[in-house]
Amino acid sequence: MTPEGVAGRLAALLGAGTVVSGTATVDVERTRWVDAVTTVRDDAELDARFFDVLLGVDLLDEGFEVVVRLWSLTGRHAVHLRTRCPRDDARVPSLAAVFAGAAWHERETAEMLGVAFEGHPGLTPLLLPTGFVERPLRKEFVLARREEKAWPGAVEPGESTPNPRRQPLGAPGRRR
């Protein structure tokens, strides 16, 4: 099915559906999150029963976005479902009961982005050291390695150290 066709079917099922970067995408309220994913999974026409990935995005003032990508093995098309939660209320219902494999992805997203997945069987940390309370994928997280080391690109041709009188050249990622 083409992305446009999938988006049309999403609109019929959930009342919305667009094509974003070549993939049919639907934004749903977090109160409808589990229902929406279940509806897409169980729809015979879409047949998107393969759970591909779940991830979180830090949208700064617009809160956090949780994206799930489903795939149809028969139709060879993808469906992206997205939901948002505010920064000060970072909670999203868990999809672990819809796709058992989503539990692992939600554990990682909870650990790295600090989004709590309500109804998850156990959000135990996966990768970070014990006692690590920071959320590394949040935009405000400061990468210590980038703070302690000077950017090598600040040196101009013909220099060994950056000229202190010149306006410093910002390192990539700090130019905002």
Place this chain on the structure above:
Amino acid sequence: MSSGPPVPPRSRGVIALLEENCTVCMLCARECPDWCIVIESHTEDLPPLGPRGRPRSRNVLDRFDIDFSLCMYCGICVEVCPFDALFWSPEHSYAGDGPTALVHEREQLRDWMASVPPPPAEDPAGAPPD
């Protein structure tokens, strides 16, 4: 120099530096996402070539280090170099006994040039040159 089984074409083992081609433009150091290239240089004045000429200055490389303990082998530095001073070498057996052993200085980067394979033959099915 190489040991072990042969590696496929275009393998990314280590980055070699052809110093003669480097103009110290700093592009590789600035594009490197891992900040693993450190370059130092100074400016040298050249006398005028003729009686009506004027003195020129050029940048002379003092230091060119690549820290392979940070490098993620993305190859952006090789791609971005406008003067073909950086090359991929398939040489990959350079383990050291500590992170500092993976900082390759300019002499070592030059030595890797010997292991850089010749460019692949032109693909007869490829697009014609501009």
